[in-house]
Amino acid sequence: MAYRITDGCVKCGCCELVCPNHAIREGEGTYVINPDRCTECVGAYRSSKCAEICPVEVPGPDPGRVEGREALLHKWRSLHAGETSRSS
Numbered sequence: 001m002a003y004r005i006t007d008g009c010v011k012c013g014c015c016e017l018v019c020p021n022h023a024i025r026e027g028e029g030t031y032v033i034n035p036d037r038c039t040e041c042v043g044a045y046r047s048s049k050c051a052e053i054c055p056v057e058v059p060g061p062d063p064g065r066v067e068g069r070e071a072l073l074h075k076w077r078s079l080h081a082g083e084t085s086r087s088s
Contacts, residue, residue: 001040001061001065001066002033002036002038002040002061002062002067003033003038003060003061003062004032004035004059004061004062004065005024005030005031005032005033005050005059006059006060007030007058008057009029009030009058011026011030013031014053014054015031015049015050015053015054016031018049018050018052018053019049019050020041021038021044021076021079022037023039033050033062035062036075037075037079039073039075039076042069042072042076043072043073043076043077043085043086043087044076044085044087046087073085
């Protein structure tokens, strides 16, 4: 499932810097995650980097965007054509 950022975001920007899919951008009042680009870091890392680095722990799974590991890996492969997955 894609991750989302809740209203507790302090707009520090650290999540944007670690996203391997360029899924995070600055929005109005908070950072936002594009669910079509978010793979929970599947394909790139073994865990979600935005959630790990966030000082206020606001990125988390979006229950409205449930996707299994294979679907996330397929999405990662389409975003990174020709690259080899590091977490598969």
